[in-house]
Amino acid sequence: xxxxxxxxxxxxxxxxxxxxxxxxxxxxxxxxxxxxxxxxxxxxxxxxxxxxxxxxxxxxxxxxxxxxxxxxxxxxxxxxxxxxxxxxxxxxxxxxxxxxxxxxxxxxxxxxxxxxxxxxxxxxxxxxxxxxxxxxxxxxxxxxxxxxxxxxxxxxxxxxxxxxxxxxxxxxxxxxxxxxxxxxxxxxxxxxxxxxxxxxxxxxxxxxxxxxxxxxxxxxxxxxxxxxxxxxxxxxxxxxxxxxxxxxxxxxxxxxxxxxxxxxxxxxxxxxxxxxxxxxxxxxxxxxxxxxxxxxxxxxxxxxxxxxxxxxxxxxxxxxxxxxxxxxxxxxxxxxxxxxxxxxxxxxxxxxxxxxxxxxxxxxxxxx
Numbered sequence: 001x002x003x004x005x006x007x008x009x010x011x012x013x014x015x016x017x018x019x020x021x022x023x024x025x026x027x028x029x030x031x032x033x034x035x036x037x038x039x040x041x042x043x044x045x046x047x048x049x050x051x052x053x054x055x056x057x058x059x060x061x062x063x064x065x066x067x068x069x070x071x072x073x074x075x076x077x078x079x080x081x082x083x084x085x086x087x088x089x090x091x092x093x094x095x096x097x098x099x100x101x102x103x104x105x106x107x108x109x110x111x112x113x114x115x116x117x118x119x120x121x122x123x124x125x126x127x128x129x130x131x132x133x134x135x136x137x138x139x140x141x142x143x144x145x146x147x148x149x150x151x152x153x154x155x156x157x158x159x160x161x162x163x164x165x166x167x168x169x170x171x172x173x174x175x176x177x178x179x180x181x182x183x184x185x186x187x188x189x190x191x192x193x194x195x196x197x198x199x200x201x202x203x204x205x206x207x208x209x210x211x212x213x214x215x216x217x218x219x220x221x222x223x224x225x226x227x228x229x230x231x232x233x234x235x236x237x238x239x240x241x242x243x244x245x246x247x248x249x250x251x252x253x254x255x256x257x258x259x260x261x262x263x264x265x266x267x268x269x270x271x272x273x274x275x276x277x278x279x280x281x282x283x284x285x286x287x288x289x290x291x292x293x294x295x296x297x298x299x300x301x302x303x304x305x306x307x308x309x310x311x312x313x314x315x316x317x318x319x320x321x322x323x324x325x326x327x328x329x330x331x332x333x334x335x336x337x338x339x340x341x342x343x344x345x346x347x348x349x350x351x352x353x354x355x356x357x358x359x360x361x362x363x364x365x366x367x368x
Contacts (some may be wrong), residue, residue, distance in 0.1 A: 016058075019138065020052055021049075022135065055118075055138075075267065081272070085272075095219075096222060099229070100257050107177060123137050129250055143164060145157075146161070163203045181196060184233065217274070217297075219297055221273075223305050229259050235348055266308065302359070313356070317337075
């Protein structure tokens, strides 16, 4: 377990000290910080690093204001609901996933504002593209999801990740955040991957219900009026279908993080609800119970998902209907069409509409 912890977990206190020292001489880090804080000199950045003694210190000194600026500059409103009902010190937050950075960062920002500890956050090793990014991730209390195409390695990595998450919740007594599936929902469909539930159960006992309840799952549902990186997502799906594969450039995900922070998002709502299995018929048949849990998470995600004008307009434009005309006016529609006009071709245009329309379809199907 010691080797697993070392490979997956955020930095220990000793590692924090060395990582902070290394960043003092890291020109990539300094340039990255100055992108968000253009008035900070290199000397000021070094001094701020030297005042940090923990991952929390680093997050407060370097990350929190970035999140607050994003809320102030790129959102018309931001509402967070349900956190007041969570009274335990540690939960496993399972979230729908629309933005690489903000989905989890907005939770961290709110926890800081109300005086609660930050959670640990899952991050794929594909995003740790160099030593600088790895250090920043680990200093942000991120634990590593190791990806591999080799089947035997995938199984080992899944077992280790499961053990670490359970260890964090039950032994370290810290909260963790993880997305409901690998990668963002690029098509607007928020569905829990059964593989995620299988992974979580790998470290539990034979009693499936007991094993999943021990993780104290909270379902997080985030909804953006204007989807972060919507055009990039639509373009990726278009190229994947047209060419059979989409090869990302080395720093494409990093650019997506920056664009997600900067893109206009309109209204944003984040809702939390503790997952209850009351009334669910567990059979201890692993395949069946995994789907039962995944479906329950999906139901909660969509019950709490806030549909915006853009979702209703996307649906009506996609299906050439006026079913939801009461939810928007002519001015709204003109503005939305102008936004969509940035698309490069008809196929990308339709994929953009689906990003906004699919939550309407899914919410109707799962909650009515």
